[in-house]
Amino acid sequence: MTIIFIFIHTRTVRYRRLLPFVLGAALLVTACGARTGGHGDPKIVAAFYPLAWLAEQVAGPDGSVQNLTKPGAEPHDLELTPRQVIDVGESKLAFYIKGVQPAVDKAVREHAKHHSLDASSLVKTLPAPQDEADHGAEDPHLWLDPNRFATVATALGERLAAIDPAHAAGYRSRAAQVVTKLTALDGEFRTGLRDCARKEIVTGHSAFGYLAERYGLTQVGVTGLDPEAEPSPGRLASLTQLVRRTQATTVFTETLASPKTAATLANEAGVRNEVLDPVEGVKRGSSDDYFSIMRRDLATLRPALGCR
Template identity: 30%
Template sequence: MKFSKKATLGLLFSLTLIVAGCGQKSASDANTSSTGAGNTVPVESEVAKLNVQVSFYPMYEFTKNVAGDLADVHTIVPAGMEPHDWEPTPQDIASIEKADVLVYNGAGMESWIDQVTGSLSNASLIQVEASKGINLLEGGEHDHHQEDSETTEHDHDHEHANEATTEAHDHDHADEATAEEHDHDHDAEAEAEAEAEAEAEAGHDHDHGGLDPHVWLSPALAVKEVRNIEAGLAQAAPEHAEQFKQNADAYIAQLESLDQDFKAAVTDSKRKDFITQHAAFGYLAKEYGLQQVPIAGLSPEQEPSAAQMASVIDFAKEHQVKTIFFETLVSSKVSETIASEVGAKTAVLNPIEGLTEEEIAAGMDYISVMRQNLEALKLALNE
């Protein structure tokens, strides 16, 4: 998150809390009605539903399947919006303030979460970090071809530095050595500044703390997220804990079936690598013994450097990759450029960070989109 965005978000909190406080009702208020004369009478009502706010689409899908009819589940990030760098509005924060439960992925996906939750006055709000307890990947941990490239460049720089040091020690006069060392230090400082500028321009994922948040794209890890959500809902409404468990069990059975289908699909595939637009599929790749080769980093808005583009093009040519994957919600231009360069086609591999209006209208959900991803991967891995 950029500093200016943080500052703007911070300025909204005071007004938001006032709005939230004015609009908040107690449970007793919700179960009474006014007679018009300042008196209230009890109102017979059905089982009170939990008010659950969730950060973005996968959290909605998982939560809704666990909650069933026992909660009203509302997604904070609107449909069709890319959630990585999205900012909540004052109305969103007010809605969170009034909620019983807040469900979010964590692992740096919701860059606003700490600042927002730290400003809330709702002490009874139950916060569920769905990725809690999952072994998280560092950004780039699963990107082997880039790591090899970076290692080679580092070794080259190290050898160059050793040569320069040896040369400095070979000088006969101390004043000449001192002058050269001074020049070397000056050059090193300039080089460090240039590297820092290049790193900033390359758009490294500092906003996500270096962690890969895309755990939901592994069906096996999605199971763990569902269990965390079940526990949070049971804490909020312990009287419905058994129903939440039954709902979670039924949904997890679908996730486990999906997991088995992914395992079967990659067992005998011709290749194990695939190129995708941004590094969203590291957990899926690790789970099923595949290698993700991302064009850019963890954020889909990150623009790859010329060196990154060249590295992916070289990889595609060397390994005869026939499909370059792009995704919904962001431009496919970069993937199309690489595909054109290497004579490959493009196809969708959906990170399911949000559904488009068209997908919603077609009745798509997490399971059906993941099955589309599975079919797309099967084709690409067997070309």
């Protein structure tokens, strides 16, 4: 295994000669991503679901999109296969958010530094929760604000137009269509969350800072940005008191992480558990997409917050 990684971290001209050997080794590892979207050029590798979804919308039939994170997998835990590292290097664009997946950050830094797009560099980011010690200074979950995500869509359309000028009009047109839809979604959230009895959303995973900031809510995260972290007994006790003090009716868990901690807090506080999806991935075979999940989240939030 050590020899494999020595091979794939050499310069492109050298690992092309070694490609048959690397691919042979890669067959021993289950691939974590799949190509979706169109079948044209340029080839885009996207780090995980919301970025892959957006890339598919903007690229349309003129590009091909490969999601590095397999359906249903927790993106924070991603480890790239040797084949995927090569795919990052050979792509025309590596589309990612710095700080979410260390393996992707490393592959981009070593193999795609000059043909990558970090979505977090395109918008004003929010700081990580104050109690978060294991991540960088920024919260990466920017796609949960449709307004910021619209800015990313426009920038992606321009970047693809520059890479593939022959299809520039198509990229820009499709990006504009996505922006229109995201703007409409933003309006739905603004209307739906405008008049609510409560503003605090208690979440097992602190993924909803952008959504909270956009719509005037306050996120209370049980575990910080790491969905697998467990709070200390003292933290759990203080959160239980907070839930009771704010008269919250719900502690939210999510689809791809264990609900254990959120369920414990809900039980201690005597409130309900509901799923609030951070749109980090969809399960294989699901008919859901970014818009359907976001609208389901809105429908979940409204009764939990007592919105009229």
